[in-house]
Amino acid sequence: MASTAAVPNLAFRQLRxxxxxxxxAAAVRRAAREIGEQVACDARYIGRVESGEIRCPNYAYERVFLHMFPGLSLTDLGFSARETVRGRGARIASDPQPPAGHAAHSPPARPGRAPGPDDVPGVPDIPEESDVLRRVFMTSGTATVAAASLGFGQAHASAARVSVPAQRRVGEAEVSAVEEAVRQIRLLDDRRGADGLYRRAARPLRAAYELxxxxxxxxxxxxxxxxxxAxxxxxSVGWLAHDSGRLDDARSHYAEALATARLAGDAGLEAHAFCNTSFLARDAGRPREAVRAAEAGLRAARTLGSPRLVALLALREAGGRAGLGDRAGCDRAIGRARSAFEQGPAAGDPEWMSFFREAELELLExxxxxxxxxxxRAARHGRRATVLQDxxxxxxxxxxRAQLTADLARAGRVDEAAATGHQVLDLLDRVRSSRIRRMLAGAARVLEPRAGAAEAAAFLTRHATLPGESDGPGRAGAEG
Structure with a gap:
């Protein structure tokens, strides 16, 4: 089929x-939240619309735009009629439009794998949204997976650099470089935290999707x-955004991972994407979405032969139910998590779950x-976590220790909270995590009325001298 030259969307540009x-783009995202939609809109997407590259938005964007500009039609907004648009970025005319208020359908499940959870809130429409999200991470020209760019100072300057040759064929070296980039990010995050690492990690991500x-x-x-x-x-990059407080960025990265999983029919990757999406939803104050994303992850994980993955997803569900105030449901999910965890490691355990040991289970509980x-009760499990942690x-x-400090402070254990808080401060010269700093700041606020106590006063004085955050927008992020 002959390609059609893009015609600039002047009507949409005028509305901006x-x-x-x-x-x-930020206004679009806000409007989406107002009607319960989730779109990964950024300046690049707006540019693609205005240039005419996007001739018709997907159903999620359509609902958002019509909400933003009541009384206008898609044609009034400068878009082409859906039935005239073909290609990867839009559905064919025979694909019926879903009723208003319903999410657009995900692609049909491939034989031999669990169907995708179409009803999970916050999950973008996969074929169309994937095309948008992918371009956020794309660059033109030769792709370079640069593990050296992930290091702090010169500590990792010797890491391998792999370039994609001019021919359009990807082989073992390029795939291994992507896998090594994942390992490097996880290693550095374990040791240093996400702040300062996120921007550097974006480079190999762009390269991976270019591959x-x-x-x-x-x-x-x-x-x-x-x-x-990829x-x-x-x-991994989404987690760095998550931990450094960039929750909108994290959501986009997780959505792209989910899109990749569904396009490839990879149930393991799908379970991982839903696991992190659930955690993000919990931290963003959307506990119901956290529960449903965890349930979706459990459906994807049921054929993978990993009780430990099932345990982690059950804990994600428990976290969502706790946010809903559902104590009984939370307790049941924790019980299922512990039963699965006690089955022990299995051959089906994914590599990324190396962090999920007994200490992490205690922390999540x-x-x-x-x-x-x-x-x-939180402090009791928190103490176990700190004792068990490698x-x-x-x-x-x-x-x-930051979690324990906050729980001890709220439980009225002032001296113990202050002592634990000092231990966190001792580590912050090596760990850069906005989330940990915010948790510790929350504990400090709880202890402020007890500043007359010697231990609390010493901790508060030392905490007050903590340098300000140099990276990250200061919003709540999480991994635990």
Whole structure:
């Protein structure tokens, strides 16, 4: 089919008015939240609309735009009629439009895998949204996976650099480079935390998705590995955004990972994407979405042969139920998580779950009881987490102690809270995590009325000298 030259969308540009593309994208995201939609809109997407590259928006964007400009039709907004648009960015005319208020359908499940959860809120329409999200991470020209760019200072300057050759064929070296980039990000996050790492990690992510679009691979197994690696990289970079407080960025990255999983029919990657999406929803104050995303992850994980993955997803569900104030439901989910965890490691356990040990299970349970206001019970599990945690995971050691500090403070254990808070401060010269700093700041606010106590006063004085955050927008993020 002959291509049609893009015609600039002047009507849409006029509606943007004096706002920048980024400001207008933010307004689109706000409007989406008002009607319960989720779109990963950014300045690049607005530019694609205005240039005419996007001739008709997907159903989610359509609902948002019509909400923003009541009384106007898609044609009034400068878009083409849906039935005239063909290609990857839009559905064919025979695909019926869903009723107003309903999410657009996800692609049909492939044989042999669990169907995708079409009813999970916050999950974008996959075929269309994927095309939008992918371009956020694309660059033109030769792709470079630069693990050296992930290091702090010169510590990792010797890391390998792999360039994609001019031919449009991806092989073992390129796929291995993507997989190594994932490992490097996880290693550095374990040791240092997300702040300062997020921007550097975006470079190999762009390269990984450029590899996906670069062309063919030699073997199906190589293609499968590349999709899995790119999806895992999107989740890892999403987690860095998540932990450094960039929740909108994290949501976009997780959505792209989910899109990649569904396009590749990768149930393991899908379970991982839903696992992180659930955690993000919990931290963003959307507990019902957290529950449903965890349930979707459990459906994807049921054929993978990993009781530990089932345990983690059950804990994600428990966290959502705690946010809903559903104590009984939370307790049941924790019970299921512990039963699955006690089955032990299995061959089907994914590599990314190396952090999920008994200490993490205790920490996640502590967070559930903390959300339910049972501070003493939360502190009991928090103490276990700090005792069990491997000192190698410096960031998590600081995280666990920050959680414990807050729970002890709220439980009225002032001296113990202050002593634990000092331990967190001791680690913050090595760990850069906006989330940990915010948790500790919350504990400090709880202790302020007890500033007359010597231990509390010493902690508060030391905490007040903590340097301000140099990276991150200061919003709540999480991994625990």
């Amino acid at each position: 008015g004096p706002r920048s593309a980024g400001e207008f 996906l679009d670069a062309g063919t691979t030699a073997r199906q197994a190589t293609s499968d590995r590349l999709h899995a690696g 999806g895992e990289l999107a989740i 502590a967070q559930c009881w903390s959300a339910l206001g049972d501070w003493s 000192a190698h995971f410096t960031r998590n050691l600081a995280l666990y």
